Amino acid sequence: MMSLYSFTILFNLTTFTIGIPRIFDKFTYVAKTHIFAAVLRIIFIFYGTLSEQTIVFYLSVFIICDMLANLLLIILSFTLLKRRVGAYWWKVK
Numbered sequence: 001m002m003s004l005y006s007f008t009i010l011f012n013l014t015t016f017t018i019g020i021p022r023i024f025d026k027f028t029y030v031a032k033t034h035i036f037a038a039v040l041r042i043i044f045i046f047y048g049t050l051s052e053q054t055i056v057f058y059l060s061v062f063i064i065c066d067m068l069a070n071l072l073l074i075i076l077s078f079t080l081l082k083r084r085v086g087a088y089w090w091k092v093k
Helices: 001-011 013-023 027-050 056-083
Strands: none
Touching: 001 056, 013 027, 013 056, 027 056
16 A cells, blocks of 8 residues: 555655735635645545445555645646746746
8 A cells, every 4th residue: 555655755746836826816726726635635524424335445645645736736836937937937037
């Protein structure tokens, strides 16, 4: 189970995904992203409880929701950079 969950590390770019929205004062976007992932996780866990799923189902739900939250934050950060700095943000001083 731990080796499967370790795949979420690939999507965990904490300094980038938190730092960029912090620079542009967009904390609400970060909060909304985490709330969306948490609500989705609760829905699937509720479904898993009602349908008596195995531990693999619950592990998959946690992996997918964590990866989704981090992926959404990465997309948000790139979008903010493109809007505020420009398409070639890596060349701007």
